[in-house]
Amino acid sequence: MTAKGAKDCGNHGKTRRTQARRCCACLLVFNFILLLTILLVWAILQPTKPKFILQDATVYAFNVSSPNLLTSSFQVTLLSRNPNDKIGVYYDRLVVYAVYRNQQITLRTQIPSTYQGHKDINIWSPFIYGNSVPVSPNNAESLLQDQSSGTVMLLIKADGRVRWKVGTFISGRYHLYVRCPAYITFGTKSTGIEVGNNAVKYQLVQQCSVSI
Numbered sequence: 001m002t003a004k005g006a007k008d009c010g011n012h013g014k015t016r017r018t019q020a021r022r023c024c025a026c027l028l029v030f031n032f033i034l035l036l037t038i039l040l041v042w043a044i045l046q047p048t049k050p051k052f053i054l055q056d057a058t059v060y061a062f063n064v065s066s067p068n069l070l071t072s073s074f075q076v077t078l079l080s081r082n083p084n085d086k087i088g089v090y091y092d093r094l095v096v097y098a099v100y101r102n103q104q105i106t107l108r109t110q111i112p113s114t115y116q117g118h119k120d121i122n123i124w125s126p127f128i129y130g131n132s133v134p135v136s137p138n139n140a141e142s143l144l145q146d147q148s149s150g151t152v153m154l155l156i157k158a159d160g161r162v163r164w165k166v167g168t169f170i171s172g173r174y175h176l177y178v179r180c181p182a183y184i185t186f187g188t189k190s191t192g193i194e195v196g197n198n199a200v201k202y203q204l205v206q207q208c209s210v211s212i
Helices: 003-045 137-149
Strands: 051-065 069-081 088-100 109-111 114-116 121-124 127-134 151-166 174-185 193-196 199-207 209-211
Touching: 051 127, 051 137, 051 151, 051 174, 069 088, 069 151, 069 174, 088 121, 088 127, 088 174, 137 151, 174 199
Parallel strands: none
Antiparallel strands: 051 069, 051 199, 069 121, 069 127, 088 109, 088 114, 088 151, 151 174, 174 209, 193 199
């Protein structure tokens, strides 16, 4: 190879390296501007997670049979409010179930997918139930004791996935976890109202914890 050919090859390699560095620099600048734009929009809009309230619970069945089998049937009313005035919420998937002392005692009932607009309120009243669900001996004994004392504390949970909508932009999916304490009273301590067929309705209006 002549000296001129070697020089041309060297210049060609140098040009390719320069172009590669320029492409990397442009890509980094673009990513920085995109990230900065997203952060600015997010800061300006100040998105707030939805608010949930457990309004009431109607108890149709709630008893323990031997050996350590729990049968329960409830209808709960959940209110969800979108506090954002510029951000909508897509509820892609939301299931509701009941928990007693960290043990799930009902099946998961799915709420239909829906969109919640700015400042909108949604109300759902799903039935959740479990027939002869095995529970730990300790939980079965604790439940009988709680019922005898007149108060049982349940946890109504709602798990799902949500997306945010800002203008025409729709975000990726985020996990939603809702936890609503429900105090069910029995006997002389009962604060419920009989609504027929041995069903008792409790007005709870309990604020729920929400995490995303």
